[in-house]
Amino acid sequence: MKTFEMIKNFEKFGNIIISDIFVFFVVAFWYTTWNIQDKYLFPNHHGLSNGISLAIGIIGISIIAISQFTIKKKLRNTNCVIFFLISRCIAFFWAVCGVCHWRGLWNFLDRYTVALSPKVLLVIGLVVLCFLRSVRNILAPPFVLGFDGCREQFFNQSMIFGQIVRNKIPFELDVFLCTSILGSLVVVFWRDAWQTMDNHLFPDDKKRTFIWSIIIFFSVQISAEILQFCFRRTSSHIEKFPYIMKLIIHDAYFIFLGVGNVSCWRFLWTIIEKITAMIGPGIGLGSVCFTSFVFLVSVFSSTSIVSKGFILDGSVEQWYRLPSEYIGSFRACLQDKEKKPGKKDFEPSLETITHL
Template identity: 25%
Template structure:
């Protein structure tokens, strides 16, 4: 059944933008093609959709329970192992949540330019109308480190609390997962297939390399233009500010999809193409291990809903990629904390840390301070 499953699953897979992320996501998606009812693509897609929706609801409803159960203050080893198992399980849920709707769209709609463009525009217009277009972004524009604070947090669209109203919170979760999540899949699938249609459709190798080059050029350009976008958003307000934010998010999506697609197809072409299952398991074990060692395995998870231009001024145009920056700041904070503890002035340091705020945003800074205190 493996060759048949591979031929069915090929159009439905997603590749990660970074080689380690792409390896983990590819493995799960391909193995879903192989093991989840491969003889019937429709039933297989429905099963994946149910796993995706049900799993997202479970992790959203149980986030407070996970935060209480797994914390380094009680047992550091249990937290480390349990949190990484959490990431593994949640990543499987995310993969199924994307694979199911993607595959159902492939089965029930034609891969013609007009049809694909129509479904894509439906997703774009709908997300813009609810101020949720920024949820289409992914690595390399977003890197999530495995910090203690917020490790199990799942942000919903309307920011409702489970303690206030279980019914309203459940509706909030359903809207965030079913509506926003599926609209994001609409946009990603459409963007991906449009590149398939127009970029060397008869030559997969040229198409993959071309997509990779175009993607990284777009990514570098987006980061170079980030100060200009921040300046414009800082000066603009209202609809014009949202428009700038949406344009930047769409351009970031263009770069991200091409990078993901390029790495994904290159792995299919060059990495053990004759044994897809072996390729997947090797890719999964190596890639997921590297992500854990780099302390950014949470970058795999597609969770939470974020609002367009939610941050004040130009901060809404900052791409949250602070891997080395945060790492260096954590080292600086540890040194400062040690110095102030030796001087007996730690409480003053904790309230007003001596740190160059020009190299970070306040949210990241607060997380570092709290994590430094928690893990001490």
């Protein structure tokens, strides 16, 4: 038994290391795609550039989500090579749309909320996400290594708003609301958590703020493993807590993980900025972007650069029973099959790749 536990712990540690390696390439893709748009998408007209990015992001992701069943059906019996090529093209478009959404909204917030403290927006975003039972979405954008399935690369999006209003919202409208509202609230959390760190984590010393971002990330990752161990050991006692107390612990835990995610991206963003500057601003962005995507595709993990839909927080009776590697390493690959009435070919799988 002890040998088995030791092997399991080594395997878990190895998975964490692999995930942390892959996240570098994911952040590299996001950084370069973001800055390519800054450089070439109407660089002298910031409002137009950000507006186009935001529109491409929301509309593009919505189109992919709505057409996912048709895409799966068309590719179900195709040749493996054709499936590989088409699916990777879709993954690339999907990832670019994700970056566009984040860039457009992030820059608009920078431009039009200067007088507003980032802490205010941070609290507002978190309150709304908690109210919608969707705080776990702050673990996006993609963070974690997610291997492409043979025919399951395309995500199924849960009807979050449909569930809130008793399934009276059509799937297509729900997809658009999830993308435009939930996705935007996640950006608000990330932008204002990032901005708060910029303002308070040694703003005049880039080296120290870089080091402290690393410290915060690894502290959160280690603490998450310890907390999961404690939660699982005391699950029988946790079940006896009042519902509101379990709900508060649940939301606080995922907010804690979200802060670790932001810290990770913050220090990796700085590293990739230095690398592209060393290569040269002209060729550096394109070459790093292409190399990152090719690397992820070559190891069948192109879905690591996309956020696989949105997830409705599960029951507070069960969340702490999840395998610790799913949460402690910021892996959130939850699958929950449930039929929705009125949708013949609708088999939602609540799946988030954070991952990133």
